[in-house]
Amino acid sequence: MTPxxxxxxxxxxxxxxxxxxxxxxxLSAQPARLYRAxxxxxxxxxFRSFLINQPELVKRVLKERPGAFxxxxxxxxxxxxxxxxxxxxxxxxxxxxxxxxIDPAFEGGRLRVQxxxxxxxxxxxxxxxxxxxxxxxxxxxxxxxxxxxxxxxxLFSIPIEHAQAGAVFDQFRVxxxxxxxxxxxxxxxxxRWMPRYFPRRVRRAGRAIRGLIRTLVEERLRxxxxxxxxxxxxxxxxTTRDPVSGETFDVEEMVDQVAIFFLAGHETSxxxxxxxxxxxxxxxxxxxxxxAEVASAQELSFADLSRLVLTRDVFxxxxxxxxxxxxxxxxxxxxxxxxxxxxxxxxxxxxSPWHLHRHERLWPDPDAFDPGRWQSEAGRLAQREAYMPFxxxxxxxxxxxxxxxxxxxxxxxxxxxxxxxxxxxxxPEPVAHLTVRSRTGIWLRLVQRDxxxxxxxxxxxxxxxxxx
Ligand code: HEM
Numbered sequence: 457m458t459p460x461x462x463x464x465x466x467x468x469x470x471x472x473x474x475x476x477x478x479x480x481x482x483l484s485a486q487p488a489r490l491y492r493a494x495x496x497x498x499x500x501x502x503f504r505s506f507l508i509n510q511p512e513l514v515k516r517v518l519k520e521r522p523g524a525f526x527x528x529x530x531x532x533x534x535x536x537x538x539x540x541x542x543x544x545x546x547x548x549x550x551x552x553x554x555x556x557x558i559d560p561a562f563e564g565g566r567l568r569v570q571x572x573x574x575x576x577x578x579x580x581x582x583x584x585x586x587x588x589x590x591x592x593x594x595x596x597x598x599x600x601x602x603x604x605x606x607x608x609x610x611l612f613s614i615p616i617e618h619a620q621a622g623a624v625f626d627q628f629r630v631x632x633x634x635x636x637x638x639x640x641x642x643x644x645x646x647x648r649w650m651p652r653y654f655p656r657r658v659r660r661a662g663r664a665i666r667g668l669i670r671t672l673v674e675e676r677l678r679x680x681x682x683x684x685x686x687x688x689x690x691x692x693x694x695t696t697r698d699p700v701s702g703e704t705f706d707v708e709e710m711v712d713q714v715a716i717f718f719l720a721g722h723e724t725s726x727x728x729x730x731x732x733x734x735x736x737x738x739x740x741x742x743x744x745x746x747x748a749e750v751a752s753a754q755e756l757s758f759a760d761l762s763r764l765v766l767t768r769d770v771f772x773x774x775x776x777x778x779x780x781x782x783x784x785x786x787x788x789x790x791x792x793x794x795x796x797x798x799x800x801x802x803x804x805x806x807x808s809p810w811h812l813h814r815h816e817r818l819w820p821d822p823d824a825f826d827p828g829r830w831q832s833e834a835g836r837l838a839q840r841e842a843y844m845p846f847x848x849x850x851x852x853x854x855x856x857x858x859x860x861x862x863x864x865x866x867x868x869x870x871x872x873x874x875x876x877x878x879x880x881x882x883x884p885e886p887v888a889h890l891t892v893r894s895r896t897g898i899w900l901r902l903v904q905r906d907x908x909x910x911x912x913x914x915x916x917x918x919x920x921x922x923x924x
Pocket of ligand 1: 542544545555716717718720721722724725728779780784785840844845846847850851852853854855856858879
């Protein structure tokens with residue numbers, strides 16, 4: 457079964473029609489040729505943009521000349537009431553300083569410290585699912601809840617049930633409902649002359665979220681000063697001094713960063729997990745193989761993670777087919793030439809993990825769910841050339857290592873306890889909101905696994921499932 461793919465736009469359309477399609481859903485607004493092209497140029501009266509799929513060009517923009525292609529100052533304006541001047545929106549010296557302070561908290565060695573909080577969140581998720589087992593469940597809502605729980609437990613050592621954490625989660629949903637530009641379309645610039653209008657309830661929800669986060673940050677500051685703060689992400693970030701200036705974040709800057717950790721960290725992981733569970737529900741052989749792999753460890757330890765190779769490959773493959781951040785935009789601040797065409801200053805450069813990951817010239821059988829490809833030579837080559845769910849270069853997602861562990865831990869705990877099944881008549885339709893979601897949710901039925909009758913470890917190597 458080929459996993460769901462949005463329909464491509466048919467033929468050429470007027471700019472006006474394109475704008476309307478684009479606003480409704482970026483993915484289905486695009487023509488099918490982007491799955492084969494190395495580059496496409498769009499000209500509009502307001503800006504010129506280039507979507508690039510050629511690995512050398514992607515490398516040039518993200519890794520070799522990132523200074524020539526920063527995030528546009530107009531990009532993500534719809535997010536400003538919530539994110540302030542967070543690392544996601546900043547550029548230049550401010551961004552460099554913010555990354556110098558944030559990055560050490562996410563480095564590989566810290567993942568071991570964050571692991572128990574992730575496992576606790578995964579076990580809490582499994583317990584919550586008990587109430588809905590046997591019924592039809594909209595799984596995105598559950599994975600959202602679980603991913604938000606992971607963020608609060610790892611950042612502030614509090615579960616999502618904590619009053620402030622729960623209120624941030626609730627207010628965030630209000631913000632999402634009230635702010636229609638809080639979708640991917642917000643990542644393309646509006647003309648400079650167009651005023652940005654935020655409805656009052658959006659500003660109110662943005663203020664409420666920031667107020668709740670500020671309370672948590674101020675409480676933590678007091679705990680740090682009293683020497684009683686737990687060793688979690690918030691303490692790490694708030695006590696790290698910029699090695700260049702010697703400064704730490706002030707309270708407002710920390711609020712900006714917590715807001716983006718919450719947003720970038722829970723929306724993305726929730727999307728990835730929901731799609732992974734759907735893919736497993738529709739590929740029973742892989743689901744049983746993962747269940748067998750995770751059955752061996754009764755209480756998951758950090759050391760077990762390196763053995764969960766299949767689970768990791770399944771998660772990687774889901775991130776390939778449904779990259780939570782399907783497109784990213786940069787602005788040329790220096791002239792360049794791409795494939796013989798002049799890229800003028802001011803041009804928008806669109807990087808599309810969505811198209812790159814399904815590119816017909818870069819991946820064998822690009823639309824198929826085949827976790828076995830990650831153990832093949834062709835898969836490894838394509839991974840180096842054409843796989844970037846977390847972006848690449850200096851602006852790569854700082855949470856990439858964290859998210860890969862979180863995904864595996866949550867999948868392991870859920871699949872150890874439940875079998876997931878698709879719901880007849882409810883095939884999800886991918887659309888790009890802030891992340892890749894399904895238009896009408898992702899519906900699954902969860903069936904408790906009989907703990908005494910877990911499948912034995914499979915004797916066959918995992919590749920058999922990917923063999924074609
Ligand atoms: C499956 C999960 C995740 C995916 C697919 C993902 C993907 C991405 C991508 C593609 C970007 C680059 C966006 C751009 O350049 O426009 C990014 C940036 C970012 N991500 Fe993630 N992310 C995930 C999880 C997380 C987590 C768990 C955190 C933190 C707890 C996080 C924090 C950030 C931050 C702070 C940035 C901005 C970095 C910068 O601009 O310098 N992400 N993420």
